[in-house]
Amino acid sequence: SQASIPLMMQAEQADIPVIAFDSGVEDSDVPVTTAATDNKAAAALAAKRMAAEIGDKGEVAIVAHDQTSVSGINRRDGFVQYMKQHTPGVEIVDIQYGGGDPLESTDLAKSILQAHPGLDGIFGTNEGSAIGVVNAVQELGKDGDLSVVGFDSGAEQINAIKSGLMTGAITQDPIDIGYQTVKAAVAVINGKEVPPVIHTDYYWYDKSNIDNPEIQSTLYR
Template sequence: MRATHHLIAALSAAALSVAGLAACSDSGSSGASSGDAGSSGGGDTYIAVVAKGYASPFWAAVKSGSEDAAKDLGISITFNGPDTETDTPRQNDQLNQALVKRPAALVFAALDSTAQASVLQQFKDANIPVVAFDSGVPGSDIPVTTVATDNKAAAAKGAEELSGLLGAKGKVAIICHSQTSVTGQDREQGFRDWIAENAPDVEIVDVQYNNSDQAVAQQQAAAILQAHPDLNGIFATDDDGAVAAAQAVKTAGRTDAVKVVGFDSGAPQIELIKEGVIAGSITQNPYQMGYDAVKTALDVVNGKAPAEEFMDSGFYWYDATNLEDPEIQKAVYE
């Protein structure tokens, strides 16, 4: 809600002035990581996109949206990200490579905003505007705006759908992917807030955190089901948790009694929705996120300031009834 080429790892000092003139038409070159990619689109304006990842379906959808924006707007972009979402040093390398190429703007999703503060300051010092996306750059005032999912609103939609499935009464549990990340906190809180305000007869009986470990999440879901034989529903805040909860419900033979609502997408979760084990899920819109982030960066380059500090890239509720809709198909990531 992740084919490769490589950017130039370093340029000689004598070539820097040439790079400043030629960055808009650079098509990428060799490097050291499969997370590097060449340019897309065309035109005289070049924007560098550095994501938190590269190989996963989520980031592939972000990349597709970014590339389509470049084509539609007549500009060039490069899209890079580390192979794993824990490789901050590699992402720093990619930021430095982008800085050397002197893009008109940087579109960036930070793995570690503290570790990347100094290189972002170099973009600011070079008068290169930064547009953040996905989780943004927490704690930094350098990005002019952040394009991301409104996770509280998305989770509230999950709460609304689950409550509807239960007739606005019953016992539910939350399987949360993180107690410390902003996304985990926002999704849990968004779910809780909607239930408290709109479904007083729905009781949240347990919350478990699993750090996106599907095996742990499945153990937690099984334990919840055992502890609460009258449980009516489970809300999972990411794809791993949704699949884990569904598998636990299947194993317990309670697919009719316990409704599972998930978050994100992915092939296993989609298959479980088709089977009817997961009632439905909230998908982010990574394609639109990538598209809007590049478009916003170009607006900034052209002197149009973003209207807001946060720009919602949107989300959808999807289930077996609308899974084949074109807009849903563009948003889900398998």
Template sequence: MMRRLPPFVLFLALLPMVLGCGDAGNQPADQAAGPDTGASGANEPTRGTIGFSALTLTNPFFKVIADSMKEEAAKHGYELLVVSGERDVKKQADQVSEFIVKGVSAIVLNPCDSQAIGPAIQKANEAGIPVFTNDIKYDGDAGEVVCHIATDNYQGGRLAGEAMVKLIGDSGGKVAILHFPQAESCQLRVKGFREVIDAHNAKDGAAQIEIVAVLDGGGVRDEGFKAAKDTIEANPDLAALFAINDPSALGARAALEAAGKADQVRIIAFDGQKIGKQAILEGKIVCDPVQFPDRIGKATIEQIVRHFDGDEVPEEILIPSELYYQEDAKNDPELQE
């Protein structure tokens, strides 16, 4: 005859079975779904990848754009893949093709050539990948760009012209321009600058500011040095120089120092990079219309996210520049670091 187990013994025997047969639907969500991935969510998949081909990453301005884009993209769950076209439109077109093969969600470009990049943009369009540009605008109709985000370069060029009139308007004199004509942004800067100078010269009795040379300074220090050296040799009485960015302006400054004309020829640049601000503080550059590359990068990602969310996105967003003089540099926290 089988003996009947005492109630408390029966309870102990059944306890493991009771504890082991819980309903998964009543478990905490993280346990029911599988292994705990941790509070950080580091193992969660991203929403996608955004490909960014910069004009160049040797220029700190584009590095700031890339860094701010990467930071903002992460906030929205996207990864940013950054490459550098190094001013070579063929190389940049190949990078666009690689982005397409990788299946990126969106492509952002600083066009190495405002017109020649068109077929690459069209190729991305055909693959169903939206294209955005920042700083340098696409100037063609072969492809379609959703939105362009940049400094108001025309407005900035006018500010540079106003600064030049303030600098030598009373006496007049010869001025050279260090250009980078392949970039639409630089075309706008020079256009705005010229318009202000022309308006000054048209005034009755105005001391004439004569633009004697417009040279391709390449937007880099070495080419800026060479262009300025050639200009000084051809125009020994040059009074001032407008450079479309800080690196070419600093190359020009080095050429002036080498020629013993650093005090004779004054420089107005463009950008407001830290190296430019430092040069303004030291009196090597008179002033810059400053840009805000961090705002450009952040706004680019914001518009991409809005596009994917189905919101209406403007064709162009322009961020005004501001004149920055030595007095501003003396009070700039960035230069106190």
């Protein structure tokens, strides 16, 4: 998103309104508004579900996709803040950053699991991170020993949830993101004011609701 700032500034200089969506653009006031998932709230829901799965106590860790993007920061912080505020019996023992790369995330998750053999859960903050965690759990023979919660979807993550390897995940709503982005653009063109941030829908999905039409429409494979 940082790479787009010079182009957005050109648009601004030409009096062309810029509408951002999805990850947003940190440290830029050029976009009139940003249509995106409330990643802090969504990650808090992931934390709530994991806490319930492990009985509101134990040790958990995070494999995040990065610590620089808006989504990476907010998903990490939303998860951490929920656990600290609502589940004092849960301790976050490690946070690692794998760049969203499944292979790197696998290695990081394996290191975490080896350092904390009694770990109760790991949160992967995007598809690549979550798949890395699943791979690590399988490679170390820890299937069923801990709760794995992810973010986004993709065929591997969907299969892991259906098979029981993962507890569940958060899915964004790409249809709503697109709709709200276009709606905001039309409003701005017509001279109407829009809020600086438009929060779009997100959902928790697991084995119990993954086949519901409302959930299916938000998942990609």
